[in-house]
Amino acid sequence: MAASGGVVRGAMASEPLARAVAEEVVRWGSMKQTGVSLRYMMEFGSRPTPRNLLLSAQFLQRELPIRIARRALELESLPFGLSNKPAILKVRDWYLDSFRDIRYFPEVRNRNDELAFTEMIKMVKVRHNNVVPTMALGVQQLKHHLCRARNIPFGFDEIHEFLDRFYMSRIGIRMLIGQHVALHDPEPEPGVIGLINTKLSPVQVAQAASEDARAICLREYGSAPDINIYGDPNFTFPYVALHLHLMLFELVKNSLRAVQERYMNSDKDVPPVRIIVADGEEDVTIKVSDEGGGIARSGLPKIFTYLYTTAKNPPDLDGPNEGATMAGYGFGLPISRLYAQYFGGDLQIISMEGYGTDAYLHLSRLGDSEEPLP
Ligand SMILES: Nc1ncnc2c1ncn2[C@@H]1O[C@H](COP(=O)(O)OP(=O)(O)O)[C@@H](O)[C@H]1O
Ligand SMILES: [Mg+2]
Numbered sequence: 001m002a003a004s005g006g007v008v009r010g011a012m013a014s015e016p017l018a019r020a021v022a023e024e025v026v027r028w029g030s031m032k033q034t035g036v037s038l039r040y041m042m043e044f045g046s047r048p049t050p051r052n053l054l055l056s057a058q059f060l061q062r063e064l065p066i067r068i069a070r071r072a073l074e075l076e077s078l079p080f081g082l083s084n085k086p087a088i089l090k091v092r093d094w095y096l097d098s099f100r101d102i103r104y105f106p107e108v109r110n111r112n113d114e115l116a117f118t119e120m121i122k123m124v125k126v127r128h129n130n131v132v133p134t135m136a137l138g139v140q141q142l143k144h145h146l147c148r149a150r151n152i153p154f155g156f157d158e159i160h161e162f163l164d165r166f167y168m169s170r171i172g173i174r175m176l177i178g179q180h181v182a183l184h185d186p187e188p189e190p191g192v193i194g195l196i197n198t199k200l201s202p203v204q205v206a207q208a209a210s211e212d213a214r215a216i217c218l219r220e221y222g223s224a225p226d227i228n229i230y231g232d233p234n235f236t237f238p239y240v241a242l243h244l245h246l247m248l249f250e251l252v253k254n255s256l257r258a259v260q261e262r263y264m265n266s267d268k269d270v271p272p273v274r275i276i277v278a279d280g281e282e283d284v285t286i287k288v289s290d291e292g293g294g295i296a297r298s299g300l301p302k303i304f305t306y307l308y309t310t311a312k313n314p315p316d317l318d319g320p321n322e323g324a325t326m327a328g329y330g331f332g333l334p335i336s337r338l339y340a341q342y343f344g345g346d347l348q349i350i351s352m353e354g355y356g357t358d359a360y361l362h363l364s365r366l367g368d369s370e371e372p373l374p
Pocket of ligand 1: 254258293295303308310311327328329330331332357
């Protein structure tokens with residue numbers, strides 16, 4: 001099988017051992033993945049007894065190699081030679097290392113095994129911290145290469161679809177590991193179940209994300225537009241604070257940048273960015289609204305692709321600080337949409353060219369939707 005031949009290369013010194021692992025990757029990569037809903041994670045995690053943590057570890061010991069093997073195989077068979085770009089090979093090796101660490105960890109049978117297993121998957125999560133910028137680097141290398149050849153080929157969609165699957169899968173893997181690890185917290189804050197905050201105030205998260213985004217805007221431009229937040233600060237719903245913060249941070253950065261660049265050299269009053277939080281029965285919707293001039297209709301189909309940015313100075317993609325720049329990866333919108341979709345929500349962008357942009361972040365309230373399993 002072509003994929004197993006590729007897996008063997010480079011990853012390990014001993015040929016027979018390498019081949020055995022490669023065969024395992026192929027075998028596990030074809031097994032069925034099992035999804036988990038937000039509600040299930042909440043119910044299960046509300047009783048983090050040693051017995052439940054053991055069950056959780058046993059589930060992960062079977063589930064994680066399946067999900068990781070799929071990604072490793074897919075990384076081997078990307079079009080346009082993307083698989084051979086050094087950055088992509090690096091990511092592929094991280095996936096293989098993690099597959100081995102988990103698959104060949106002794107069977108988890110008791111409390112001690114469980115604690116050791118938890119330490120190990122914590123390390124796995126750290127190993128993959130820089131996957132997003134590293135993949136971005138690989139894709140950017142390919143983009144430069146193809147642009148020089150002057151033939152952006154048909155079927156570049158294929159890479160975009162691959163990246164959607166890849167990042168969606170990464171969100172799921174990190175959620176499962178993060179949730180399991182966080183359930184070991186001996187003194188969780190009230191209402192917190194692992195990574196899930198059952199009483200999360202979207203207005204508060206919007207405030208925090210706004211402060212972070214303004215700080216970066218200030219650093220980059222020397223000034224930052226105001227941000228007004230509308231909504232009941234006492235309204236709460238169950239969600240993962242990290243995810244919501246990440247999405248709002250990206251949306252607010254985009255709005256600040258648009259407004260800033262439009263008003264930088266004008267003496268007109270700078271219109272504030274407005275964030276509106278609405279609590280519906282089915283969805284919590286958060287609108288991030290700016291008067292930054294909008295996006296041309298012809299540009300709209302591109303904004304959710306991984307190759308599109310209008311930032312002039314792409315950040316140093318070799319750097320470790322994922323997401324800490326104002327703009328330039330071109331990854332903010334597509335990745336935020338995946339985070340929203342992960343728990344059954346969505347992200348839409350509506351633009352009025354010449355005026356401004358509204359981003360609608362829909363978050364599903366019920367948390368019943370099954371995990372998307374690419
Ligand atoms: N609020 C907005 N106003 C105007 N343009 C926007 C806005 N949000 C996004 N865009 C456009 O979409 C592009 C992609 O956004 P994004 O995915 O966040 O990547 P990045 O911000 O790194 O360029 C931006 O470069 C910009 O051209
Ligand atoms: Mg952005």
